[in-house]
Each structure stands twice: as C-alpha cells, then as structure tokens.
Amino acid sequence: MGAGLAVVALGVLNDSEPVLTLGVLVCLASLVATVVLSMKRAQHGQLEADEKGIRIDGKLIASPGRRTWGTVLPKRYLHYPRTFILNRSGAVVQILDLGVDEGRELLKAARLDRDHVAAEMLYHAGQAGEREASLGFVGMVLFAANLGAGTILVLKGLSTPEGRLAAYGLAATWLVINPLVWLAYRALNMRLRWGHDGIWMKRLFRTRFVHTTEVEALRQWPRWGGQRSDRHPPQGLDIVLRGGETIRLATQYASSRFGYPTDDIMFKELNELRGLQPAPQAVAALDRNGRSPEQWLDALRDLSGSKSDYRSGVINVEKLVEICENPAATAAQRGASAALLMSEGSDDERNRLLRQAGATVYAPLGAVLLAAAQGDEPGLLRALATLPD
Known part of the structure; x- marks a missing residue:
C-alpha cells in the first residue's frame, strides 16, 4: 500500500x-x-517444532523471536480442537488442526506456550464497542470516498477540474482525516499481555498490572443478551478483582475482525492460569526492607557467607529456583532469588531465568530476570531499583 x-x-x-x-x-x-x-486459515504440510520455532514443510511460520505465541482451544470452544498461532496484536498467523495434547506438545517444543512467552492482544476498553462501530462506519465512508476519488482521478486526469478536485480530496484524506481516525482507534484500543504472573494493560500512555491472585472471577457477557451460545456470541469479558472493581473489555469487534473467538482465548487462558496458581512462598531474608538496590544486593550476597541461612539449608539453589518460578510469590522475593541465582546458580538455572523472563508480564520483574540470566550486574541494579519493596 x-x-x-x-x-x-x-x-x-x-x-x-x-x-x-x-x-x-x-x-x-x-x-x-x-x-x-x-x-487464510488452516495450512497442511509436515510439521516440525523445536526451540527455534514451528515449521511447515521447512518454512518457519512462528518463533518467539517473531513476537508470536500460541494457544490451544479445546472442543468446548469450537466444533473441534485447534491450535492457534497469533501475533502481538492477536491476529491469527496460522491455524493448525491438531488435537489438544498434540497442540500443547507442539507449542511447548517451540517455546510458544505460557511457560515460555506471554500472550498479547489488542482489546477495546470499557464500552468502546459502540464508539468503534461509529468509527468503523466513518472508515467505510472514507474508503468509498477514496475509491470514488481515485476512479475520477484515473478517468478524468489532473488536467480537468474534476480530477484536480479528486486529487485534493485524496491528499486531504490521507494527510489529515485518516491520521485522526487512526488516533481515535488508538485511544480506544487497550493492549493486554498476560501470563502466569498476571495481566499487564496499556491504553495510550497509561499502564497497569494486575497480579493473577487479584482476579476474583472472569465473566463473559453475550452480545444479544441471554446465555452464551453460537447464536449469542460474547460481546466482551469482565475481569472481576477481589476488591470489587470490574475491568470490562469489549471483544465482539476484535472477534469479527480476526475471524475467531478472541474472548474465548483469553477467558480460557486466564482461567487455566488462575487454576495453576501455587501457594505464595516467602523467605524473610530475601526481603528488601527499604534498602537501596546496592545495599539489597550486598545483603543478598551475604547470604552465601558462613553464618547465613544459605548454608544451613533454609535457602539453597533449589529453594531459590522454586521461589523465582512461583508466580504467586512477590516480585521482590522473585527478583531477590534471581539476583542470588546469578552468582550461585548453574548455567541450567540461568537458562531457566531466561525462560521466566520471556514468560513474565510484569516488566520490572522481567528486567530483573533477564539481567540476572545474562549476568549483567549494572542492569540488575537498575532493574532492582524499579521493584516495589
């Protein structure tokens, strides 16, 4: 274009x-x-999957480096199970006709499941559906006007008054009106990322993180009223928090645009992640207690001294890995565990930190995990400074 x-x-x-x-x-x-x-929908061919991604007949169709992710929708959401590969906007990259177990094994091998990468989609916040419908109508009118102006321009040429008027109209549309409509869409869109640790939301310049343990319930609301069914597809999704707040997401237009049940994917994934939440774990020696990043890191390193809990078995590498991979633990506890594993852990533990960094939604914690996995001490100190006490 x-x-x-x-x-x-x-x-x-x-x-x-x-x-x-x-x-x-x-x-x-x-x-x-x-x-x-x-x-484009399902594609057939020889499937291969490894840590570099998924290939069909040797052609790479998805990989973590391409900002793609995958999920499996079982039969209760569709007429038969399917594996979806999506990009960071939630648009379908590929649909694979695989069983539930086959799909999960494929995504795990390609490192596209929630244990390796966070999911990401664009939604519409609050009651944005009606406003987006109005913008959609404006978009259709603009498309028709552009098509008509382009046709006049081709048939009449610039030498005629009609052709020049059509050229000016096209220029005004592309330089002024289209950017304004695009900005309006951006104002309605909310980018969501979710994983084991929670949901990250961004709308324009505002961001928010909701930990998975804060989610009380998920509710789908049908488009025409009544119960959820093929005849009454969901119009959106409510995320109900324990404090009573409800975050409402309008999904019907995204569903129709992408051609698959967008809301079902998030509903299914968040329910699964909430069901997998382990009990919170904490070790008092890892707490920050108001210290600066340098003081905190020095105190953590002192744990490996002769008088520390580290040698007595209260804290060991296995315990640190367990806390670091526990999404129910606080960000400070997980970050402190990662900082200790940077110096005390083996290459295998650091590789697990790298995997956790890719699957973590909370950006400050993800930065700590990544710096620890890479052995970047200056980066680790900067990232530790952003963690809450």
Missing part, C-alpha cells in the same frame, strides 16, 4: 496519468492481497 501511494504521489507531482494509474492499481492490488491473506 505504501509503494502504491508513493507512485500515486509521483504521478500527481509529475502530472503523469500512466504513473497515476499504475499507483492506483498497486493500491488496489495491495488491498486484495491483504483480504486474501486475512482469509
């Missing part, structure tokens, strides 16, 4: 109708290609 617009601009500047026609054709071809690609 960008190349087509550039060719159109070149044709307008040079008053060249052949170049202008070519640009419009390129734009139309890109639109058709986008529609065709968005309609």
Whole structure:
C-alpha cells in the first residue's frame, strides 16, 4: 500500500496519468492481497517444532523471536480442537488442526506456550464497542470516498477540474482525516499481555498490572443478551478483582475482525492460569526492607557467607529456583532469588531465568530476570531499583 501511494504521489507531482494509474492499481492490488491473506486459515504440510520455532514443510511460520505465541482451544470452544498461532496484536498467523495434547506438545517444543512467552492482544476498553462501530462506519465512508476519488482521478486526469478536485480530496484524506481516525482507534484500543504472573494493560500512555491472585472471577457477557451460545456470541469479558472493581473489555469487534473467538482465548487462558496458581512462598531474608538496590544486593550476597541461612539449608539453589518460578510469590522475593541465582546458580538455572523472563508480564520483574540470566550486574541494579519493596 505504501509503494502504491508513493507512485500515486509521483504521478500527481509529475502530472503523469500512466504513473497515476499504475499507483492506483498497486493500491488496489495491495488491498486484495491483504483480504486474501486475512482469509487464510488452516495450512497442511509436515510439521516440525523445536526451540527455534514451528515449521511447515521447512518454512518457519512462528518463533518467539517473531513476537508470536500460541494457544490451544479445546472442543468446548469450537466444533473441534485447534491450535492457534497469533501475533502481538492477536491476529491469527496460522491455524493448525491438531488435537489438544498434540497442540500443547507442539507449542511447548517451540517455546510458544505460557511457560515460555506471554500472550498479547489488542482489546477495546470499557464500552468502546459502540464508539468503534461509529468509527468503523466513518472508515467505510472514507474508503468509498477514496475509491470514488481515485476512479475520477484515473478517468478524468489532473488536467480537468474534476480530477484536480479528486486529487485534493485524496491528499486531504490521507494527510489529515485518516491520521485522526487512526488516533481515535488508538485511544480506544487497550493492549493486554498476560501470563502466569498476571495481566499487564496499556491504553495510550497509561499502564497497569494486575497480579493473577487479584482476579476474583472472569465473566463473559453475550452480545444479544441471554446465555452464551453460537447464536449469542460474547460481546466482551469482565475481569472481576477481589476488591470489587470490574475491568470490562469489549471483544465482539476484535472477534469479527480476526475471524475467531478472541474472548474465548483469553477467558480460557486466564482461567487455566488462575487454576495453576501455587501457594505464595516467602523467605524473610530475601526481603528488601527499604534498602537501596546496592545495599539489597550486598545483603543478598551475604547470604552465601558462613553464618547465613544459605548454608544451613533454609535457602539453597533449589529453594531459590522454586521461589523465582512461583508466580504467586512477590516480585521482590522473585527478583531477590534471581539476583542470588546469578552468582550461585548453574548455567541450567540461568537458562531457566531466561525462560521466566520471556514468560513474565510484569516488566520490572522481567528486567530483573533477564539481567540476572545474562549476568549483567549494572542492569540488575537498575532493574532492582524499579521493584516495589
């Protein structure tokens, strides 16, 4: 699309109708290609999966480095189980016709499950559905206007008053109106990431983290009222917190745009993660207690001294790994465990830290885990400073 617009601009500047026609054709071809690609569904071929990603007939279709992730929807959500590969916006990259166990094994081997990477999607906050519907109508009107103006421009050329008016209209649309509509969509969108430790939300410049233990319940609300069914698909999802607050997400437009039950994926995953929550663990010696990052790190290193709990068995490498991988533990406890494992752990423990960093949603803790896994002490001190006491 960008190349087509550039060719159109070149044709307008040079008053060249052949170049202008070519640009419009390129734009139309890109639109058709986008529609065709968005309609792509299941693909067949020889499946292979390893730590580098998933390949079909040798072609890499998904990997953690591509910011993709996967999930398996069992039969109760669809007519038959399917494995979805999605990108960071929640759009489908690939659909694989696999059983539940096969899909989970595939995602685990490719490191695309929640033990290795966090899930990520775009949702619409609050009652944004109605406002987005209005913007969608505006978008359709703009598309029709652009198509009409482009047609007039091709048929009449720039030498006629109609052609020049169409060119000015296209320029105004692309330079002013379209950016404003895009900004309005951005204002409605909320980016969500979720994993074992909780849900991270960002809307414009505001961010929020909700720990998994704070979630009391999840509720789907149907589009037309009544019970959840194929005839009454969900319009959204409520995240009910223990304090009584409800975070409402409108999902019906995302579902129709991406062509699959968007809300079912998050509903299913969050319910599973809540069910896997272990009991919180804590060791008092790991607490920060108001100390600076340098003082905290020095105190943690003192634990490996002769008079510490470390040698007495209260804290050992196994215990540190257990706390570090426990999403119910506090961020400070997990961060302190990671800091100790940086010096006391083996390569295997540090690799596990790296895996936890990719699966952690809470950014300050993820930075601590990553710095500890890489042995980056200056980075570790900076990251420890961001953790709550």
